Amino acid sequence: MPYVNIKITxxxxxxxxxxxxxxxVTKLLVEVLNKKPETTFVVxxxxxxxxxxxGxxxxSELRKVPSD
Known part of the structure; x- marks a missing residue:
């Protein structure tokens, strides 16, 4: 029963x-590890x-555009 956690902003x-x-992600686990999609969890x-x-x-600070 694979569990994959993807964290994004x-x-x-x-x-x-x-x-x-x-x-x-589910397809990758099926193809590479032969896992069942019905028991594969992706969050x-x-x-x-x-x-x-x-760092x-x-x-939020790093993404601010510097003012000219």
Missing amino acids: NETVSREQKSQLIKG IDEVDLDNWGI FDQV
Whole structure:
């Protein structure tokens, strides 16, 4: 019973894109590990930019466009 957790920032990821991720990951586990799709779980967690850090900074700060 595989469980895959995908974490992404909550920026403009459509329902269709999430569906493609779920289908693609499930297909990969079926093809590579011979897992049953009916017992394969894929969970997508969308993380707010303020709650995701790279180095010393929040992604919300890193994504700000510098003003000229």
